[in-house]
Amino acid sequence: MGNLMDKEPPPPVVLVPPLFDFPPLAARTRMLESSYNMLFGKLALKCLFDDYFERAEHFSTMIMLKPIDDPLVDLVATVSGPLERRPDEYPVGNAYFRWQSDVDDPHTFIDLFVSNSDPVLQMRSCAYYPKYGFGAFGIFPLLLKNRVSSEDYGVMGLRYGSGNLSFGATVMPFSSKDELPKTAWLVSKMGRLTAGVQYEPQYGGKDGAKYKNLMNWSCAVGYEVGSSSPLCPSFNFALELAKSSQFIASFYQHVVVQRRVKNPLEENEVVGITNYIDFGFELQTRVDDAKTTSNKTSDSTFQIGASWQANKNFLLKGKVGPLSSSVALAFKSWWKPSFTFGISATRDHTFGRTGYGFGLRIEDLREASYQRADPNFVMLTPNKEHLANGIVWKIGKRPMLQADVNAGKFDSIPRELRPLGKIL
Structure with a gap:
């Protein structure tokens, strides 16, 4: 009887919700892209400035499903179009059917793309061998309404990737010799610094040598602090000179904070919750003598964005630019599956109009629960509650969490959070 009366209260708990979208869907096909186009914070900035910002007076629907009996295949279908019927615009429907060789290896796969616009049918394939670091990939349009260029007959590529180096090239098999290669890149990481160069022969050069034309070259350098895991803060700053004509400066910061919970619907032992806050800035300006228009915004533009995930259910985003501003x-x-509904408002500063867009997503591709594997935090239980036995909570101060695991023990981490360390 005395044991029942002297029962200890449950330990304090800090809720750690999963991110809305992690990893980004674009990361599933990153082996089809140049590493130059994926690094330097470009993927994170694209997600910050694009995701859940629907076009004004438009809607979008995305369905991402996989069968229970076969986790190696999945389907992603999208439908988007104007809210009101327009004679010059009609809904666009796309679908990807994907097969990958291993649940834990998303880099070796084949997918089929179908659409009611060009290309009507397209196949993409990639084979990557992490043990050796080499990979091969190809993109082949099978059905097109009109083939007008060499790229319409397919693109093939080879790549190498290690923890500190990535290089590769793509070619169009049916192109002429002066169009080879289509792209080539080299990216290297030295500590917190990442530098890269990319060659895209789009402009002619003296003596017919396109590689001598600086307009075909781009270079970038980035400084990165932190981890790629969304459960850890990170910072990325990058400078890029694109095609020797456009200068791009950007930064992206991911912040992980804890705040007190003042929700009467939560249990008494829930004392805090983890929030995710993201900031981003991008400035683009021309550095050549090309005269575009009298409007200076055509020569230089910028955008600032921020997002705040208050809990596992709500996400608020906003971005500001010289031509328009949006909030979502x-x-x-x-x-199971999850449903995501989004609404966005866009203010056009040029015409002084405000338009609204709507989006709906249905998904069961990505795992929702996270587990701690960082030496600065304790492990999560399977129900996504953070057992903070070592918590020190004081009014007006952030909680301090003691370590419960050693660094490097990543066996129980979800696949999306495992630090590969072998692919730049």
Whole structure:
């Protein structure tokens, strides 16, 4: 009887919700892209400035499903179009059917793309061998309404990737010799610094040598602090000179904070919750003497964006630019499959009009629960609650969490969070 009366209260708990979208869907096909186009914070900035910002007076629907009996295949289908019927615009429907060789290896796969616009049918394939670091890939349009260029007959590529180096090239098999290669890149990482160069022969050169034309070259350098895991803060700053004509400066910061919970619907032992805050800035300006128009915004533009995930269900985003500003609110239910509904408002500064867009996503591709594997935090239980036995909570101060695991023990981490360390 005394044991029942002296029962200890449950330990304090800090909720650690999963991110809305991790990893980004574009990361599933990154082996088809140049590493130069994926690094320097470009993927994170694209997600910050594009995701859940629907076009004004438009809607979008995305369905991402996989069968229970075969986790190696999945289907992603999208439908988008104007909210009101327009004679010059009609809904666009796309679908990807994907097969990959291993659940834990998303880099070796084949997918088929179908659409009611060009290309009507397209196949993409990639084979990557992490043990050796080499990979081969190809993109082949099978059905097109009109083939007008060499790229319409397919693109093939080879790549090498290690923890500190990535290089590769793509070619069009049916192109002429002066069009080879289509792209070539070299990226190297030295500590926190990443530098890269990319060659895209689009302009002619003296003596017919396109590689001598600086307009065909781009270079970038980036400084990165932190981890790629969304459960850890990170910072990325990059400078790029694109095609020797456009200068791009950008930064992206991911912040992980804890705040007190003042929700009467939560249990008494829930004392805090983890929030995710993201900031981003991008400036683009021309550095050549080319005269575009009298409007200076055509020569230089910028955008600033931020997002705040208050809990596992609500996400608030906003971005500001010289031509327009947008705000978006998304609500997500973590059922199986999950449903995400978003609404965005866009203010056109040129015409002084405000338009609204709507989006709906249905998904069961990505795992929702995270587990701690960082020496600065303790492990999560399977129900996504953070057992903070070592928590020190004081009014007006952030909680300090003691370590419960050693660095390097990543066996129980979800696949999306495992630090590969072998692919730049």
